[in-house]
Structures are given as C-alpha cells and as structure tokens.
C-alpha cells in the first residue's frame with residue numbers, strides 16, 4: 630500500500646514536471662505525421678503520374694482494353710497508394726514510439742489512458758478511410774455493372790462442357806433472334822469477332838454446369854449459369870484491335886482447363902462485313918478470311934481430347950467400378 634501510494638505520487642510529480650515537454654512532444658508527432666504525408670506525396674511526384682506502371686500495377690494486371698478495365702485499374706492503384714500512405718504513417722508512429730518511449734529506468738511512465746482527442750482520432754480516422762474507399766469502390770462497381778437499353782452489339786455467350794458458342798443477336802433478352810453464330814468444336818477454337826469503338830452486351834447462359842466467361846484483357850470475368858439465368862454485362866467499347874485469349878474461369882469438369890476461345894477485335898467495317906458473310910451462310914473461317922483476318926485462333930490451340938475407344942469407354946464397367 631505504501632509502495633503504491635509513493636508510486637502514484639512520484640508519477641504525479643513526474644507528470645507535472647513533464648508538462649513543459651508535452652508541447653515539444655506534440656510538435657514532434659506533428660512533424661512525424663507531416664514527414665509521412667510528405668514522403669507519400671514525394672513518392673507520387675518522383676514516380677510521375679503513372680505510379681502503377683512504376684510498381685508493376687501493384688500486382689494488378691495491366692493492359693486492359695476497355696474503359697471499364699481502366700477504371701478498375703485506377704481504383705486499385707489509388708487504393709494501394711492510400712494503403713501505403715496509411716502504412717508509412719502508422720509504421721512511422723510505431724518506430725517513433727519505440728524509440729521515444731523506450732524504457733529508461735524503473736519508474737512508471739506517464740499514463741495517457743482516456744485521452745479523448747487521441748481516442749476520437751483513432752476511431753474517426755479509420756472510418757473516414759474506409760468510407761472513402763467504399764465510395765469509390767461503389768462508383769466504379771456501378772459503372773462496371775451498368776446495363777444500357779440499346780447497346781450497339783449484343784452477343785449471346787453459350788457455354789457447355791467443354792466449349793463455347795457465340796450467337797450474334799438482333800436484340801436484347803432471351804426473345805431476340807440469333808442472326809449468326811460461331812461454334813467451337815474439339816478441332817477448332819471458336820473465334821468471337823467484335824468491333825472496336827462500339828458498346829457491347831454479353832448475355833451469358835450455360836447448357837449444363839456453371840462456367841465463367843473470362844478474357845484477361847477485359848480485367849473481368851463473370852459466371853455463366855445454367856437454367857433460365859442470363860448473366861448480362863456490358864463494355865462501353867473495345868479500344869484495341871487484336872487477338873486476345875479467352876478462358877473458362879470456373880472449374881467445370883475434366884477438360885475445364887482447355888475450354889478456351891479467342892476474342893478477335895476488328896474495325897467496325899470488318900465486323901459488319903464479317904456478320905454479312907456469316908449471314909450469307911459462310912463458315913466462320915471463310916468469313917474471317919474474307920475480311921482479311923487469320924481464319925484460325927492464334928492465341929490458343931485445340932487440345933488433344935485423347936478420347937479413343939481404348940481410353941474412354943463408358944460401357945466398360947470394370948474401369949473405375951472398384952471391383
């Protein structure tokens with residue numbers, strides 16, 4: 630009891646003695662905070678506008694070909710910079726505290742529990758940070774999910790084990806008609822031909838299990854559901870001509886890994902001609918040749934199904950029956 634009261638007394642004495650140093654300490658904390666923020670600002674300045682490029686996109690894939698992909702990329706980069714700024718500030722505070730308040734003797738240090746401004750700060754600051762991140766995430770996500778009334782092109786994506794069919798439609802929804810179609814087989818990779826500079830709606834449906842339509846350059850994938858579900862998404866434009874590999878991104882069975890297609894982005898004139906050729910009854914390969922494009926996919930190739938009667942025979946009950 631005696632020891633305790635003397636401890637309290639000595640603490641009180643020290644507390645009053647350190648009042649003068651309090652202002653000094655606050656200035657130190659302010660300087661440190663300023664240093665952290667200044668460091669983050671300097672980092673941005675030194676690396677120029679495209680910070681993402683300097684740091685390899687902070688792990689996010691680069692080279693998106695739609696406005697949506699660029700907005701998602703920018704959100705990611707901004708979030709990383711915000712996270713790093715907060716990180717530098719917090720790490721700075723931790724190291725400053727470790728050094729400034731290291732143990733100097735056996736006396737109890739000044740206790741600062743129930744410091745209201747401090748508790749207010751570390752309650753409000755995280756809420757603010759999360760609110761800002763939430764706001765921009767909601768804005769970008771709403772933009773990515775936006776569906777318009779009259780997209781320039783509507784294509785129905787039909788997935789099945791283990792390939793794709795792309796139906797060019799004359800309208801939106803399940804009641805529209807297919808005017809031309811591209812079908813993948815075990816021997817030929819399906820090529821989805823689409824124009825640059827046009828808004829495109831993808832209406833997805835599956836014939837069997839859940840698949841996922843994924844073109845890495847769209848920085849986007851969406852599940853393709855069986856039944857009456859039509860998963861719909863749109864891109865406001867494709868900004869770059871070229872060949873881009875497409876994949877199934879949902880484990881859908883034995884040959885899931887080989888369920889590839891190719892997205893071929895061409896000029897609007899080439900696209901119109903391609904569609905006209907298809908409507909006239911040409912095959913996809915003939916139509917591609919007619920518009921001066923390579924007839925077959927170049928980003929991926931059909932795989933060997935190895936389904937011969939020797940290694941795939943469902944009637945052979947002894948195989949896998951556990952007998």
Ligand SMILES: [Cu+2]
Pocket residue numbers: 788791839840841877878879880881885888
């Ligand atoms: Cu699949």
